Amino acid sequence: MQEALRLNKPVLAICRGMQILNVAMGGTLIQDILELWGGSIKHFREELPEHMPAHTVDLCGEKITEIMGKEKIDVNSFHHQAIDRLGTGLLCTGISPDKIIETVEAPGYFWVIGVQWHPELMFNYFEEQHNLFKSLVTKCLENMP
Numbered sequence: 001m002q003e004a005l006r007l008n009k010p011v012l013a014i015c016r017g018m019q020i021l022n023v024a025m026g027g028t029l030i031q032d033i034l035e036l037w038g039g040s041i042k043h044f045r046e047e048l049p050e051h052m053p054a055h056t057v058d059l060c061g062e063k064i065t066e067i068m069g070k071e072k073i074d075v076n077s078f079h080h081q082a083i084d085r086l087g088t089g090l091l092c093t094g095i096s097p098d099k100i101i102e103t104v105e106a107p108g109y110f111w112v113i114g115v116q117w118h119p120e121l122m123f124n125y126f127e128e129q130h131n132l133f134k135s136l137v138t139k140c141l142e143n144m145p
C-alpha cells in the first residue's frame, strides 16, 4: 500500500483494504464494532446473501458522489472492524447511520478511494457499484506510462 501511494497509483481499497490504507497513512482501527461502538446496526451480516444491502451510506465526497451519481447508497456489510482515527491525508466521504466511516478519499493523490463494503459482490445488481470499477479502469488507463 505504501508503495502504491509512493508511486501515486490509482487505488480502490475494498473492506480490509480500506483499513490497511488507513493504517498505512497513520490511522487507527476500531478493533471490534460490537464491543466498542454499540450495536444499532449490524456490520457483519454473514447471514445475508453477499450482494444484499445491509445498511445505507450517506456520501459527501466529491469523487465518490460523482461516481455513484447519488448521495445515499445501499451497501452490503461484512466487517467487524472499522476506521477509528483517520490517517493523515484521508478524508471521510461517507458514513453509515450509526456513524461508522464507510468510504474515504485521499485528495492529495491521483485517485485513491477506500470503501468498507464489497462492491465486487454487488456490481451485477447495482449499477452504481459497477461504476466504481469502471472508474478504476478509466483511471488506470489515464495513468499508463
Ligand SMILES: [Mn+2]
Pocket: 043, 055, 076, 077, 078, 079, 096, 100, 102, 116, 117
Ligand atoms: Mn458496514
